[in-house]
Amino acid sequence: MEQSSLTFRYKELERAWDGEKVYEVFIGPQHPASGHMRFIVRLDGDIIVNVEPDIGYVHRTMEKLAETKEYIKSIPLFERATIIDSNNITLGYVRALEKLLGIEVPPRARYLRTLLSEINRIASHLYGLGLAGIFINHSTMFMWGFGDREIWLQLAEELTGARLTHTYSIPGGVRSDLPQDFKDRALKAIRYMERRLKDYMKIFFNNPVTVARYKDIGILKKEDAKRLGIVGPNLRASGVRYDARLVEDYGAYREIDFEVPVREEGDALSRLLLRIDEIKISMDIIRQVLEKIPDGPILAEKYLRLIPPKLRKTMEETGRVKFPGLFASLRPPPGEATARVEMGHGEVFYHIISDGSPKPYRVRIVTPSFRNLLLLRYLPVGHRFMDFPAIYGSVDYFPPEADR
Amino acid sequence: MMVLEIIEYIIRLILSPPIFAPIIYPGLVTVLVILLSIIWVERKIAAKVQLRYGPLYVSKPIGGALQMLADATRFFFQEIIVPRDADSIAFLIAPAASLVLPLLPIVFVPAAPSFVAISVEYSLPLVLAISALTPIVIIVMAWAANNKFTIIGGIREAFMVIAYELSLFISALAMAIFYGTLNLEDIVSMQKSLPGVILNPLAAITFFVAMVMATSRLPFDIVEGEQEIVAGPFTEYTGILYGLVMGAGYVQLYILCLVFVELFLSGWYPYIGLLGEIYPALGGVSLFIKAYLLMVFIVFLRSVYGRYRLDQAISIGWKSLLPLSLASVFLSLGLLAAGVVI
Numbered sequence: 001m002e003q004s005s006l007t008f009r010y011k012e013l014e015r016a017w018d019g020e021k022v023y024e025v026f027i028g029p030q031h032p033a034s035g036h037m038r039f040i041v042r043l044d045g046d047i048i049v050n051v052e053p054d055i056g057y058v059h060r061t062m063e064k065l066a067e068t069k070e071y072i073k074s075i076p077l078f079e080r081a082t083i084i085d086s087n088n089i090t091l092g093y094v095r096a097l098e099k100l101l102g103i104e105v106p107p108r109a110r111y112l113r114t115l116l117s118e119i120n121r122i123a124s125h126l127y128g129l130g131l132a133g134i135f136i137n138h139s140t141m142f143m144w145g146f147g148d149r150e151i152w153l154q155l156a157e158e159l160t161g162a163r164l165t166h167t168y169s170i171p172g173g174v175r176s177d178l179p180q181d182f183k184d185r186a187l188k189a190i191r192y193m194e195r196r197l198k199d200y201m202k203i204f205f206n207n208p209v210t211v212a213r214y215k216d217i218g219i220l221k222k223e224d225a226k227r228l229g230i231v232g233p234n235l236r237a238s239g240v241r242y243d244a245r246l247v248e249d250y251g252a253y254r255e256i257d258f259e260v261p262v263r264e265e266g267d268a269l270s271r272l273l274l275r276i277d278e279i280k281i282s283m284d285i286i287r288q289v290l291e292k293i294p295d296g297p298i299l300a301e302k303y304l305r306l307i308p309p310k311l312r313k314t315m316e317e318t319g320r321v322k323f324p325g326l327f328a329s330l331r332p333p334p335g336e337a338t339a340r341v342e343m344g345h346g347e348v349f350y351h352i353i354s355d356g357s358p359k360p361y362r363v364r365i366v367t368p369s370f371r372n373l374l375l376l377r378y379l380p381v382g383h384r385f386m387d388f389p390a391i392y393g394s395v396d397y398f399p400p401e402a403d404r
Numbered sequence: 405m406m407v408l409e410i411i412e413y414i415i416r417l418i419l420s421p422p423i424f425a426p427i428i429y430p431g432l433v434t435v436l437v438i439l440l441s442i443i444w445v446e447r448k449i450a451a452k453v454q455l456r457y458g459p460l461y462v463s464k465p466i467g468g469a470l471q472m473l474a475d476a477t478r479f480f481f482q483e484i485i486v487p488r489d490a491d492s493i494a495f496l497i498a499p500a501a502s503l504v505l506p507l508l509p510i511v512f513v514p515a516a517p518s519f520v521a522i523s524v525e526y527s528l529p530l531v532l533a534i535s536a537l538t539p540i541v542i543i544v545m546a547w548a549a550n551n552k553f554t555i556i557g558g559i560r561e562a563f564m565v566i567a568y569e570l571s572l573f574i575s576a577l578a579m580a581i582f583y584g585t586l587n588l589e590d591i592v593s594m595q596k597s598l599p600g601v602i603l604n605p606l607a608a609i610t611f612f613v614a615m616v617m618a619t620s621r622l623p624f625d626i627v628e629g630e631q632e633i634v635a636g637p638f639t640e641y642t643g644i645l646y647g648l649v650m651g652a653g654y655v656q657l658y659i660l661c662l663v664f665v666e667l668f669l670s671g672w673y674p675y676i677g678l679l680g681e682i683y684p685a686l687g688g689v690s691l692f693i694k695a696y697l698l699m700v701f702i703v704f705l706r707s708v709y710g711r712y713r714l715d716q717a718i719s720i721g722w723k724s725l726l727p728l729s730l731a732s733v734f735l736s737l738g739l740l741a742a743g744v745v746i
Contacts, residue, residue, distance in 0.1 A: 023552070024552075025552055025553070025556070025632075025633075026552075046714065133710070134631070135631050136631070136710035136711050137622065137625065137629075137631065137710055137711040138709065138711075139450060139454065139707065140450075140453055140454050140707045140708070141710075143454035143455065143456060144455070147456075204710075207708070207709065207710065209623045209709045209711070210710055212712060212713070212716055213710060213711070213712070213713060213716075384713060384715060385556075385632060386626070386629065386632060386713040386714055387713065388632060389631040389632050
């Protein structure tokens with residue numbers, strides 16, 4: 001098999017790595033930008049010859065914990081893996097569970113899920129872009145990204161009642177209906193964000209320092225991206241048109257007209273710019289969802305019937321779902337189910353094995369950050385030491401998500 | 405009567421330029437005021453750009469202006485930790501030296517016509533030479549702390565010095581060549597009608613960029629690469645020692661801003677005679693105002709730029725700044741040859 005350039009360069013430099021010449025630097029686990037994660041970076045002069053990502057500082061045994069809980073209780077648990085993108089990460093679990101239970105989701109609920117997913121995606125990208133700013137000490141991008149994220153958190157709060165831990169998607173539907181005036185506020189947020197994106201371009205993306213730091217740094221070639229199993233914006237920035245929203249039929253994505261942005265360069269700057277493109281697309285999806293959203297129930301008929309009539313009436317009045325008693329002990333038939341969902345960071349994959357008891361036999365989560373972690377091992381090699389934070393910033397790696 | 409005479413003597417002593425200049429203005433007291441105010445200004449400007457409040461809760465009615473005083477007090481009462489493997493003498497002395505060395509050139513910087521602590525013919529090269537000693541202290545600091553991050557930071561400092569120092573000196577000399585003197589006071593007095601920046605903008609640009617590099621301000625704050633090497637050479641410092649090294653950068657910024665204003669922005673002109681009659685140094689207050697505004701502009705760069713990579717900064721130093729500074733020398737020579745006389 002022909003070796004691609006990335007791994008070849010990696011091997012070549014690793015051969016040059018003999019104990020005496022190399023200077024070891026430990027980055028993290030307490031670090032202004034890296035978060036809960038350590039890198040052992042080996043330098044030959046100023047050139048990185050080897051990076052060892054040392055993960056697991058925020059491992060919370062989520063998969064094992066899920067085996068000890070009833071199905072429904074794992075939703076708030078998994079949400080903590082990627083707190084900044086909580087609807088997207090739980091949606092995969094809920095979908096796999098629905099497959100096991102054999103439930104159809106009503107159309108309005110599908111649209112609402114899509115709505116929150118896209119709000120989450122924008123917030124997640126803004127978080128990533130803010131960090132990409134502070135990794136080259138651009139504090140304005142950092143503050144702007146985190147500040148403007150607030151708008152989307154407030155929208156999510158209006159929709160779900162919580163800023164981050166929404167627990168919005170539940171088996172068979174969603175937990176609450178669209179509030180009044182939500183459309184106006186969402187459109188206002190979109191208009192604001194469109195204006196802000198132009199400011200971002202001015203101060204950050206067209207800034208000569210940013211371009212010098214991010215352009216042509218950490219180039220990920222198309223073949224390498226495919227072979228290493230990279231997902232999400234990092235993959236699409238290398239010219240591969242792959243998105244779980246396209247390949248899986250979930251939410252309302254089949255009924256919505258949207259384009260998945262792809263860039264060819266594969267360098268750090270294109271990875272960042274792709275996130276800007278995705279924010280634009282997400283805002284377009286939100287607009288379409290608000291236009292097209294059908295009327296109807298937000299919980300599957302099967303579960304609605306189980307709710308006492310009195311509660312069902314308050315449910316209709318308040319637009320908030322009261323859980324049927326059955327939810328406490330959902331018993332899917334024995335079997336397996338998988339589901340994929342596109343998160344802000346990439347594709348999350350769930351595999352649930354049920355043995356017919358109220359608790360799952362096994363839940364396997366493959367999170368996008370865990371798959372993208374490989375990039376931090378391969379991309380910085382051969383670059384200068386100061387490129388390491390830039391590459392880290394461009395990959396948008398989220399340690400709690402990878403560690404689970 | 406003896407007591408009155410003694411008091412009068414003391415007042416005269418304090419007001420005599422050799423004492424007043426280094427101790428009060430433009431010396432120590434002024435530097436302290438600048439340290440306390442410019443950091444607040446920097447944080448407030450950054451906050452304004454970044455849609456935040458910035459320092460606020462210490463002295464809320466005046467916008468948190470006393471925040472730096474609170475920080476300094478905290479620094480004073482924090483524990484000072486000397487790492488076990490550090491070279492303790494060098495480790496403890498270096499921060500003090502890093503604050504004193506950039507402050508020393510103040511005795512040669514005139515603050516008003518014939519108002520200077522030590523009047524020498526060669527004040528310009530003296531000021532630049534003394535302020536060029538600071539990087540050595542920082543490298544000593546880095547070495548003394550005996551830590552991987554500090555040593556990388558120290559090496560970065562050494563690389564940065566060779567990137568900016570030559571251009572800084574050459575662009576300053578370009579002005580000296582044009583004015584035909586190395587005395588800062590004479591240079592200022594020749595700019596009474598026309599500031600040097602109009603005559604030789606090349607030298608001004610080069611000096612400015614080299615100055616930003618020398619003081620480790622963004623986009624060249626490479627030595628304290630927080631994201632990869634914690635705080636560079638200052639990683640192991642705690643308490644007031646850290647306060648000192650943090651203040652040292654601002655002191656150097658202040659001195660270089662004074663030099664910039666005297667070289668390019670016609671120093672203490674417009675001279676305010678009315679204030680000058682009260683006390684000679686007060687007449688040159690426009691020098692201070694211009695230097696302060698320049699400092700505000702330089703600290704504002706923090707909210708605009710990220711950080712250049714080390715090799716990019718070095719190549720800016722050698723490939724752009726050095727040729728530009730040489731060109732500014734030729735520009736000065738050309739102006740002289742063309743017979744431009746001030």
